[in-house]
Each structure stands twice: as structure tokens, then as C-alpha cells.
Amino acid sequence: MTTATDPDHWRKKYFDSLDKLESEKLQFRAIETALKRLVGRLCTAAIGLAPQLDQQIRNLQALIRREATAEELERLTPALTEAIGALDPPIGAAPGAAHEPIDTAHEATVEDSRLRPILITLLAELRRDGELAQQVDTLESKLAGPLSSAQLPDVLALLTELVGQRIQRIEGAKQEIESLLSHMVGKLDEIGKFVAEQHHSQSQSQANSDTLNTQLVGEIKAMGETVESSGDLQQIRQQVRRRLDTIDRHLQEFRQREATFVAANRARSEQMRSRIFELEAEAKRLHTQLQDERRLSTIDALTRIPNRLAYEKRIEEELHRWRRFKQPTCLAVWDVDHFKRINDTYGHRAGDRVLQVVAECFAGRIRNTDFVARYGGEEFVMILPGTQLADATQLSEKMRLAIAEIGFHFRGSPVSITVSSGVTALLPEDSAEVAFDRADQALYRAKQSGRNRCVTA
Structure with a gap:
């Protein structure tokens, strides 16, 4: 043991x-x-x-x-x-x-x-x-x-x-x-x-025990020989003592x-x-x-939600799970509209606060099984396991509207926040890169169509 x-x-x-x-x-x-x-x-x-x-x-x-x-x-x-x-x-x-x-x-x-x-x-x-x-x-x-x-x-x-x-x-x-x-x-x-x-x-203790045993056996043997060879009782007593x-x-x-x-x-x-x-x-x-x-x-220092590295690990897990169980899974890529304009107008501190507010809204509205991360800059990515494309689109619309209704002010000035998103469902031949690129293309179309909208691919 x-x-x-x-x-x-x-x-x-x-x-x-x-x-x-x-x-x-x-x-x-x-x-x-x-x-x-x-x-x-x-x-x-x-x-x-x-x-x-x-x-x-x-x-x-x-x-x-x-x-x-x-x-x-x-x-x-x-x-x-x-x-x-x-x-x-x-x-x-x-x-x-x-x-x-x-x-x-x-x-x-x-x-x-x-x-x-x-x-x-x-x-x-x-x-x-x-x-x-x-x-x-x-x-x-x-x-x-x-x-x-x-x-x-x-x-x-x-x-x-x-x-x-x-x-x-x-x-x-x-x-x-x-x-x-x-x-x-x-x-x-x-x-x-x-x-x-x-x-x-x-080993030394064992050697000491062996030595003691040899000494005792020798003394007892010598004692017996003395008793047998001696005829004088007094002499036997002295020898035994x-x-x-x-x-x-x-x-x-x-x-x-x-x-x-x-x-x-x-x-x-x-x-x-x-x-x-x-x-x-x-x-x-x-x-x-x-x-x-x-x-x-794996945590984004600014928004305190998972970062791109965490997303890359999670998407590989979800792809493996999707190929095994075939449950519908969707991917949504988000981008804050006119983020550069916010930075230029109100400063980078305002831009940082906008990213934090958007991240809080996303994290507070997804399910326990969903996943959201900051992909980089003003871009976010969301994984929605067990969700059909139509349901994912509906969920994205609700999130888009919730963010548009945020009453955000910076130093007393109102700052309008809207987001656009591209949503896609995982396909059998997808890799992580292919699925993301497809959602990103849908996001690009949402931007080209006027922003503040969700587009599916």
C-alpha cells in the first residue's frame, strides 16, 4: 500500500x-x-x-x-x-x-x-x-x-x-x-x-541482530559445555555467572x-x-x-469574458461533439457598429466601456450551454449548441435589439451603441476556420446593408 x-x-x-x-x-x-x-x-x-x-x-x-x-x-x-x-x-x-x-x-x-x-x-x-x-x-x-x-x-x-x-x-x-x-x-x-x-x-540493524544472536548462542553453548565438563558445583556457579x-x-x-x-x-x-x-x-x-x-x-483582460484562445479551444470541442451527436449548432459573429467613430469622438476610454457593456449584455443573455468570447478588437463570437439556424437568428435579433436599447452615457453625453451579426449553422464538411469565415461573410453583408442587423449564411 x-x-x-x-x-x-x-x-x-x-x-x-x-x-x-x-x-x-x-x-x-x-x-x-x-x-x-x-x-x-x-x-x-x-x-x-x-x-x-x-x-x-x-x-x-x-x-x-x-x-x-x-x-x-x-x-x-x-x-x-x-x-x-x-x-x-x-x-x-x-x-x-x-x-x-x-x-x-x-x-x-x-x-x-x-x-x-x-x-x-x-x-x-x-x-x-x-x-x-x-x-x-x-x-x-x-x-x-x-x-x-x-x-x-x-x-x-x-x-x-x-x-x-x-x-x-x-x-x-x-x-x-x-x-x-x-x-x-x-x-x-x-x-x-x-x-x-x-x-x-x-541493513546495519539486521547485522546488529545477527551479531547479538551469534554472541548469545556462543555464550549459551559455552555455558552448557562448562556444566557438562565441570564436576565442582561452585565452579559451575562462577562460570554460569x-x-x-x-x-x-x-x-x-x-x-x-x-x-x-x-x-x-x-x-x-x-x-x-x-x-x-x-x-x-x-x-x-x-x-x-x-x-x-x-x-x-483564456480570459479577456478588458471585458472579463473568454478570449480568442478560449474560443478556439471551445469551437474544436463543439465540432467534435457535433460530429458525434449530430445536434444542430450555430455560430454567430458580432461587430460593434461605428466603433472607430466612438473612439475618435469620445476617446478610447469610452470605447473600452462600450466593449464592456456589450460583453456584459451578451454574457447575461446566453444560456448556460452557450458560449461567447471577445474575438479581437470590437468583434465577438458566439457558439450556440443545440440550436437550429432559425432559432439562432431569432436569439441574435433579441440580443441586437437589447443592445440598441442600452441607454449608455459617457461623461454626460449619450452614446448610441448598435451591433451587427452574421449567423451560420455548422455543416458536415466544416472546419473551425470555414464556419467562422462563412459567419464573417454574413457579418460583412450586414455591415454593407446598413449595419444594426443580423444576416444568416
Whole structure:
């Protein structure tokens, strides 16, 4: 039977903890690799805007290729920021005076086909860090509309800063995990040493028992031989007394040795019990920390509802369940109408509050089996299991009307809030991407048709 102090039990328990830590470390490395790859692509997309910027971008690419530290990347940031700022024409100069004129049609093509997908993907990776979520939201709001050449330097500078912060935080997390791993290995070595000492003590105790048994048998045998060979009763008494004294001495020595071993074992056991309590407390703290980090990684920092990462996990579960049980399931993609106008008119704090109000309305009106998440920026996504398309459309209409009736004021000024949605039902050949794209296309049609409406696909 396995007991709470069984070394094998603790060894297995803490090796399992080490495996979890190693898995977290691998995830950090994967995120770091993805970020570096995306930065490389962004650098490639920005090459050609200005010679000074090209040089700093090449320096950044060189640092990434040779696995530079966060401090080296941080030292590069001022020069890169200066090069990006140099893209802006001097105050009072005519547009385009600082560098060669740019073909605006070509610029729009580059933005749509190359820059924007890269920026969106990079922001999705950065959003995994909860402490960067607010800065990512600010950057996403700038990308809500067309990205002009005047905005590009600020966007690139902010992205560079966010990527540097993210890499630095990943490095810190890796070092913390490595420190914990080293600490755990040291504790396991102590347990191994304790087990070895216990085995040695048991072997020594067995040897003492064997020695005592041999001594007693020898004395008793010698006593018997003395009785048989001696004819003098007085001599027999003296011999027996001496043998009994010797036996008593052997017993006292045995008891002293055993008492020493018992005291040493008790001290080692108390020390190991204290170590086990420390390990158990450390494991509980680590387990709680990992649970909190895992929970926070799937919660949107602004709206406090699930984020895109949580949606991606949930939609895969729902697709698997849908293929197995064939129950109707619908997907709704939502977007806050004229969100950029709200930000521009009332400020980003008002925009943040609008997103919170919309999220609260969604979360308060869905069923327990439904799921809603903030997909990114002002866009939300909703999964409706066990719901036919007609019912999902009706539910979406009710939510749309409820949001339109919200009496929202910011600093005394009324702010009109409306939303549009695209609704679709899961189909047998659907993947998560295909289903979302179909709902997103329906949302696009709702926007094109005047907004503040729900369109099915």
C-alpha cells in the first residue's frame, strides 16, 4: 500500500510536476519562436521604405537570427524608433518632401495583401500575454480602418516595443521555470539520499541482530559445555555467572546501538517529514499558479469574458461533439457598429466601456450551454449548441435589439451603441476556420446593408 511518505509516491508526484513544467517551458519556446518568425516577416514587409529604416531592420533581423537577449533587443529600440520617426516629413514641409513620393495605389495593395495579415497574426500572439492586452487593444483600434503611411511608423514602433516586452517576459518565465526545476531536482535528491540512508540503517540493524544472536548462542553453548565438563558445583556457579554477565553486557551494547540507530532514524524522519511538507506546499503553490495562469490566459483582460484562445479551444470541442451527436449548432459573429467613430469622438476610454457593456449584455443573455468570447478588437463570437439556424437568428435579433436599447452615457453625453451579426449553422464538411469565415461573410453583408442587423449564411 502506498503511504503519504512513500518515496516512490512522492517521486512519481514530483516527476509529474516536472513534466507539467517542461510542457509549459516548451509552450513558451513555441510562442517565442512564433513571435520571432512574425517579427521577421514584418521586417521583410517594411523593407524599402527608407535607407535608414532598412539598416535598423537588418540589425533587428541579425539579432533575431543569432538568438539575441532581451537586453540587446531593448538597446536597438531607440535607433529603430528614430528611423521609423524619420519617415515623417519635417513640420512645414510638403508631403513627400522627406523621401521619394510613394505610389498610393501600390501602398494600399501592400497594406492589404501583406502588412495587415501579418499585423493581425502578431497581435493575436501578443494578446496571449494578459498584461499586454490593453496595449494590444489600443493598437487594434488603430488598425480598425485603413492604415495610412503616416500611421505606419507609430504602429511599427509600438509593435517593436510590445514584441520586446513579450520576449523579455518569456525569458523571465523560462528562467523562473528552470529555477523551479532545479529546486525540485534538489529536493528529489534529498529524498533519494534519505531512502539510501534508511536502507543502510535497516541493513546495519539486521547485522546488529545477527551479531547479538551469534554472541548469545556462543555464550549459551559455552555455558552448557562448562556444566557438562565441570564436576565442582561452585565452579559451575562462577562460570554460569560470568557467562550471564557477558550475555547481559552484549544485550546492553545491543540496546545502546539500537537506541542510537532509532534516534538517528527519528531525526532523519523528522527532517524528511519537514522536507515533504515544504515540497507539498511548493507543489500546491505551483499548481495553483499554473491553474491561475491557464485561466487568465483564456480570459479577456478588458471585458472579463473568454478570449480568442478560449474560443478556439471551445469551437474544436463543439465540432467534435457535433460530429458525434449530430445536434444542430450555430455560430454567430458580432461587430460593434461605428466603433472607430466612438473612439475618435469620445476617446478610447469610452470605447473600452462600450466593449464592456456589450460583453456584459451578451454574457447575461446566453444560456448556460452557450458560449461567447471577445474575438479581437470590437468583434465577438458566439457558439450556440443545440440550436437550429432559425432559432439562432431569432436569439441574435433579441440580443441586437437589447443592445440598441442600452441607454449608455459617457461623461454626460449619450452614446448610441448598435451591433451587427452574421449567423451560420455548422455543416458536415466544416472546419473551425470555414464556419467562422462563412459567419464573417454574413457579418460583412450586414455591415454593407446598413449595419444594426443580423444576416444568416
